[in-house]
Amino acid sequence: MAKVSIINKVTNFSEWYDNVVEAADIIDKRYPVKGMLVWKPYGFKALKLTMRILEDLLDEYGHEEAYFPMLVPEEVFGLEKDFLEGFSGETFVVERTISRNLQRKFLLRPTSETVMYYMFRYWIKSYRDLPLKLYQTVNVFRYETEHTRPILRVREIIRFNESHTAHATPEDAERQIKEAIEVYSKFFNALDLAYIILRTPKWDTFAGAEYNYDFFTLMPDRRAIELGSVINLGQKFAKAFEIVFQKEDGTHEYAYQTCYGVSERVVGVLMSVHGDDRGIIFPPNVAPIQIIIIPIVYKGTEDIVLKKVERVFKQLKDKKFRVKVDYSEKSPGEKFYYWEMKGVPIRIEIGPRDVEKGVVVLVRRDTLEKITVKDEEIEGKIRELFEEIKRELSSRSEKWLNENIFSAEKLEDAVRIYNEKKGIVKVPWCGDDECGQKIEEETGLEALGFDPEEKIDGICSLCGRPAKHYMYLGKKY
Ligand SMILES: [Zn+2]
Known part of the structure; x- marks a missing residue:
């Protein structure tokens, strides 16, 4: 599996991508259900770190996390007709156990509007209950009839971060749309991804919505990919689900709603956009391993080198860096290629001469530049390089999008x-x-x-x- 090969990312993007996601231990495609992937610990860590940035932002902007069930009764799913029609071709149905038919049909959530809004009507009674701003990060299921692609187009989306809000006035819902765009802009900025924000033409608008905005970026094969959607639902769902509240003047009105979502697809995109022919380049803030230390040992110098390796490792670990030492039997060159392919932002090389001189060699993944620093300056230099790597990735991504x-x-x-x-x-x-x-x-x-x-x-x-x-x-x- 851990095959290291140099593939031209732009001219052979499909091959590059399929090779990298498995060779770098992001996912394993061998599970026998099409479009459903096994995420390996290294990939899953990157996904968790990525989603945490978004969840922290949503929290900061006054959203609260909740959890709603995965099964939707068929009659609840069908309450909003456009939504039912829009999702009918891709929604899985559960109607029996192995030996018995169920009395009702249930659907596996393709997204959770109907699940959540069924409950919103119990929770929203007065203008004092508004605005309501919730999110959950859950798996959703969509039967994609087109070709599936690992992480980018799947049938089980394993980390769908969906926010759902309700408001007393259309103006407040509009304000929420702007806020959601701000949150997502900050999120994609934090991942160093360039994007354009476009309003979807009417005939392509999300099922059951008034209008929506999509964030797009451009993949290495120069095809556009949607990173996230921000949707103004108006009162359509509120009417279908009877989400009615009493206004300050005593009259009643349907709530105004918005929703917005981002999924693990963003991890597939950031690996693709930031990577190069050698493999992935993770931005330091989402890199599962931020620093890999490679001991360069020769006969007779093992002790002094490994002692220093241990010391540097401990020093960085104590400072909460995600750091690892590669003690394997491979040659240093093989180790370099391997960790480059996996996208680790900084490599530290420590050999006998570096021990003598009181220095280490740092290598940036993005530019492969080698920098010799004194032992006492390691930590400060790494922090500085993290910033520089992020700036570099961000400007490359910006340039790629604008040039195309x-x-x-x-x-x-x-x-x-x-x-x-x-x-x-x-x-x-x-x-x-x-x-x-x-x-x-x-x-x-x-x-x-x-x-x-x-x-x-x-x-x-x-x-x-x-x-x-x-x-x-x-x-x-
Ligand atoms: Zn015209």
């Missing part, structure tokens, strides 16, 4: 540009839904959405009427 967004005035130019360069191409659009769908048809590309704030001066690339927005086109994961 193009614009075209005419549809035929958009198609030509896409065929040459892939990425994302934006074209002027009048804002009319029918026109937008025709743009998709004529270009054979998918509409990712539009930025309502972006200024535009031009005519629709399809109908020639004045343009209202740039429509962003590409191919989605």
